[in-house]
């Protein structure tokens with residue numbers, strides 16, 4: 001059975017949400033090993049580092065011992081072995097569309113938001129373990145991310161799906177990182193009513209429960 005190496009944090013939770021959307025169940029389809037990343041367990045565990053030298057979470061260990069890292073590519077792997085329900089697009093054009101929105105969001109929102117968090121409120125946890133920018137630069141990155149959240153609010157408009165008129169990975173990554181923000185005291189920027197509605201709508205999905213679980 002596949003082993004999901006997982007922890008607190010938006011990337012493991014993104015993958016766990018994806019697995020739920022695929023109807024895959026812990027215990028039946030995969031087992032899960034939890035790591036305490038606050039205590040740095042992932043970066044001290046020699047067995048884990050041998051499998052993933054970066055020490056990051058999540059990692060999916062396959063039956064043949066192959067270890068996959070990077071949350072989005074892991075989701076694409078899962079999509080290929082469990083094609084239903086389709087979450088990345090059913091045709092080349094659909095897949096390009098889903099990946100376009102996910103890529104835009106990942107680069108324009110996720111990167112400044114997570115770098116901003118690590119340099120400001122997350123500083124005590126991250127400074128000892130990785131290079132972080134100054135608190136001032138972190139605040140600027142947060143503001144840049146908020147400007148891009150507003151941009152996504154505009155792209156979304158009255159719709160609840162950013163691509164294909166149905167729920168896809170592109171929605172999932174936006175939804176997951178909004179929830180990540182909520183867990184660290186961030187709020188949707190003023191005037192992003194479309195995003196507020198988007199979050200409220202998708203909060204009805206079973207995968208949203210991942211954000212209610214203490215880890």
Ligand SMILES: N[C@@H](CCC(=O)N[C@@H](CS)C(=O)NCC(=O)O)C(=O)O
Nearest residue numbers: 009010011037056057058070071072
């Ligand atoms: N690009 C990676 C990012 C992985 C990552 O940074 N994961 C965080 C948790 S959200 C982590 O491992 N943090 C603990 C640490 O870096 O020690 C992905 O998409 O999975």
